Amino acid sequence: MASVRVFNVFIRQLNAKTNFSVFAFSVSSKHSSKCNVSNIVPEGNDRTFASTLLRPVFAYSSLPLHAHTFATMSSIERVVDLRSDTLTAPTDAMRKAMAEAEVGDDVHREDPTVNRLQSLAAELCGKEDALFVPTGTMGNLLCVFGHCFERGSEVMLGNSSHLYLREQGGVAQWGGVYMNALPNRKDGTFSLDDVRSKFHDGKDFHESKTSLIAIENTMNGRILPMDFIKELRQLANELNVPIHMDGARLLNAAVGLNVPVSSITQYVDSVSICLSKSLGAPVGSVIVGSKQFIARTRRIRTALGGAMRQSGVIAAAGILALTDMVKRLHIDHENAKTFAKGIIQYSPQYINFDVDEIETNMVWFDVNTKLPTYEGRNPAQEFCYRMANRYNDDDVVVKMSKFFGVSVRCVFYNGVSQAHVKLALEKFHSVMKAWISESNF
Numbered sequence: 235m236a237s238v239r240v241f242n243v244f245i246r247q248l249n250a251k252t253n254f255s256v257f258a259f260s261v262s263s264k265h266s267s268k269c270n271v272s273n274i275v276p277e278g279n280d281r282t283f284a285s286t287l288l289r290p291v292f293a294y295s296s297l298p299l300h301a302h303t304f305a306t307m308s309s310i311e312r313v314v315d316l317r318s319d320t321l322t323a324p325t326d327a328m329r330k331a332m333a334e335a336e337v338g339d340d341v342h343r344e345d346p347t348v349n350r351l352q353s354l355a356a357e358l359c360g361k362e363d364a365l366f367v368p369t370g371t372m373g374n375l376l377c378v379f380g381h382c383f384e385r386g387s388e389v390m391l392g393n394s395s396h397l398y399l400r401e402q403g404g405v406a407q408w409g410g411v412y413m414n415a416l417p418n419r420k421d422g423t424f425s426l427d428d429v430r431s432k433f434h435d436g437k438d439f440h441e442s443k444t445s446l447i448a449i450e451n452t453m454n455g456r457i458l459p460m461d462f463i464k465e466l467r468q469l470a471n472e473l474n475v476p477i478h479m480d481g482a483r484l485l486n487a488a489v490g491l492n493v494p495v496s497s498i499t500q501y502v503d504s505v506s507i508c509l510s511k512s513l514g515a516p517v518g519s520v521i522v523g524s525k526q527f528i529a530r531t532r533r534i535r536t537a538l539g540g541a542m543r544q545s546g547v548i549a550a551a552g553i554l555a556l557t558d559m560v561k562r563l564h565i566d567h568e569n570a571k572t573f574a575k576g577i578i579q580y581s582p583q584y585i586n587f588d589v590d591e592i593e594t595n596m597v598w599f600d601v602n603t604k605l606p607t608y609e610g611r612n613p614a615q616e617f618c619y620r621m622a623n624r625y626n627d628d629d630v631v632v633k634m635s636k637f638f639g640v641s642v643r644c645v646f647y648n649g650v651s652q653a654h655v656k657l658a659l660e661k662f663h664s665v666m667k668a669w670i671s672e673s674n675f
């Protein structure tokens with residue numbers, strides 16, 4: 235306790251003497267995340283400065299200190315970080331499983347834990363085989379290359395998809411695969427008439443050859459309608475082209491629909507699932523498909539530098555992601571809904587979205603307002619800025635992501651509890667009240 239008191243005093247002094255705008259301090263719902271210098275000080279120069287100052291305090295005060303120790307400290311902001319579910323920290327059970335994982339050289343397929351994870355993923359999706367890969371981006375790349383292996387190949391995909399917008403066009407950059415982007419609707423679907431009319435069968439030598447159709451589920455938190463997936467499958471059969479699903483958050487979709495994962499994946503040829511988002515593993519994705527397809531992607535994984543050795547250490551967390559963490563995803567969905575209802579009730583004229591569109595762990599809305607903005611910020615930037623900064627004696631910091639135009643994204647995951655949702659709503663109310671009052675001057 236004495237060391238905590240020393241730390242309290244030190245932090246108060248530090249806070250008074252410096253101009254930290256945000257302490258990147260996360261209050262874990264389970265109160266179990268170890269606290270270190272890097273997660274209680276801001277990023278950038280301030281972090282370097284504060285790290286230097288804080289290091290001796292940590293050393294002196296015989297750590298480990300835990301997050302809940304600091305939750306009671308009045309001088310530090312309470313932070314609710316809704317930027318992304320990639321912020322999910324591995325659970326204690328995952329850390330234990332990682333420490334105890336049985337391992338081997340996975341390049342020789344001798345890592346029993348990786349093999350177990352792969353079998354589990356294949357079984358979950360009702361496919362023949364699976365491959366453990368470092369990231370979702372590599373998973374998507376491998377799946378596209380696994381299907382588009384002829385020169386002049388094309389992947390047809392939605393123009394709001396992660397694969398199209400947020401992977402640096404890697405499929406073109408590394409594999410020379412052309413992306414034929416179709417307009418996405420808000421629910422993640424695209425027009426099947428577009429698929430038909432923009433499909434290139436490769437007979438005209440002026441055109442690339444459509445060798446794959448890629449869809450994303452969930453997309454921006456929306457669950458792809460099953461009818462769309464089924465109809466797309468029928469069309470793809472007719473056109474003789476495979477379908478890949480970027481299922482970074484596929485388990486959220488399955489939980490949202492309350493159906494087995496395989497009832498969705500039966501309609502596609504390959505899937506990439508991220509273990510490191512709301513499923514909480516520190517790293518890794520799995521891709522699934524036929525034996526022949528996975529054999530092809532295994533070769534390409536080596537070429538891309540993604541073949542790993544004793545990767546059972548991280549696969550152990552992946553196993554818990556697919557077996558245990560999936561059981562709690564509904565909590566994130568409920569928290570997202572509670573938050574969405576809370577903000578729409580308070581400010582329907584400033585925040586635009588439909589609560590019924592909140593289907594999983596994300597809340598997206600437009601801040602479409604004539605309320606005053608400053609320093610060149612658009613309304614969404616102004617809103618996020620206000621949420622992430624303190625007013626008067628308000629000590630709550632709520633971080634959100636600003637995306638395209640005036641869109642804001644909030645994501646709910648393990649580590650964002652009901653108490654955090656309440657705090658975030660309180661902050662929202664105080665921000666909107668102050669902001670609206672400024673427009674009256």
Ligand SMILES: Cc1ncc(COP(=O)(O)O)c(C=O)c1O
Pocket residue numbers: 368369370371372374396397450480482483508510519
């Ligand atoms: C839908 C989707 N696909 C793929 C990825 C890429 O995953 P990773 O960050 O592991 O490369 C992301 C990452 O946020 C994603 O949201």
